[in-house]
Amino acid sequence: MYNLFILSSPRKNGNSETMAKAVATGITENSDDRCEFVNVNSLSIAPCVACGSCSDSGSCIIKDDMEGLYEKTDLADRIFWVSPVYFYALTAQIKTYIDRNQAIWARKYLSGIRHRASESRSGHLLSCAATDGARLFTGPELSIQCLCDTLDLHYGPSLLLRNLEGRDALQKLPQTLADCESFGRKLVTK
Numbered sequence: 001m002y003n004l005f006i007l008s009s010p011r012k013n014g015n016s017e018t019m020a021k022a023v024a025t026g027i028t029e030n031s032d033d034r035c036e037f038v039n040v041n042s043l044s045i046a047p048c049v050a051c052g053s054c055s056d057s058g059s060c061i062i063k064d065d066m067e068g069l070y071e072k073t074d075l076a077d078r079i080f081w082v083s084p085v086y087f088y089a090l091t092a093q094i095k096t097y098i099d100r101n102q103a104i105w106a107r108k109y110l111s112g113i114r115h116r117a118s119e120s121r122s123g124h125l126l127s128c129a130a131t132d133g134a135r136l137f138t139g140p141e142l143s144i145q146c147l148c149d150t151l152d153l154h155y156g157p158s159l160l161l162r163n164l165e166g167r168d169a170l171q172k173l174p175q176t177l178a179d180c181e182s183f184g185r186k187l188v189t190k
């Protein structure tokens with residue numbers, strides 16, 4: 001299986017990246033799965049301009065690094081969207097990438113062309129935040145659920161961690177790190 005991790009924190013080696021790496025460790029420990037990491041911060045992805053072209057053609061007129069991501073998205077068996085909570089939402093960087101999936105939405109809902117659907121394909125949110133607010137992940141989860149509908153992916157399970165503030169907060173919590181690995185392990189052994 002091909003696991004695609006789409007990272008979005010501008011903070012290198014921060015908590016969300018640490019989470020993603022630990023989940024990947026759990027996945028690869030018990031399988032021949034391939035894990036690939038892409039950070040949207042190192043790509044050039046312009047925001048959707050709502051030009052409506054994709055409603056007619058089913059594809060986006062903007063030519064940038066999103067082209068490679070459309071391809072990877074289509075090939076991946078599991079996609080992990082990895083984002084810290086920013087003001088009760090996903091990062092702007094990953095939201096910019098999500099909005100460009102409007103082309104896929106148009107293809108599916110306006111032209112009836114489905115994305116590569118399969119029973120076993122799934123999408124997952126890996127997210128973390130500094131506080132412990134009850135509704136911290138409500139916004140991020142709704143966005144990712146909507147994206148999964150668009151991409152014909154089953155949603156979840158997701159991994160959501162609270163109380164992680166400093167860059168190395170998660171690295172200092174061996175039990176939580178082990179839980180992240182276990183989360184990955186369960187995905188391939190269920």
Ligand SMILES: Cc1cc2nc3c(=O)[nH]c(=O)nc-3n(C[C@H](O)[C@H](O)[C@H](O)COP(=O)(O)O)c2cc1C
Pocket residue numbers: 009010011013014015016017084085086087088089128129130131132133136164165166167
């Ligand atoms: C612009 C910005 C907005 C944030 N907003 C929230 C927030 O609304 N709630 C919260 O609990 N943490 C918030 N945080 C904290 C991050 O979610 C937290 O530090 C997280 O662990 C960072 O992950 P990273 O190390 O992968 O970047 C915010 C941080 C930044 C930089």
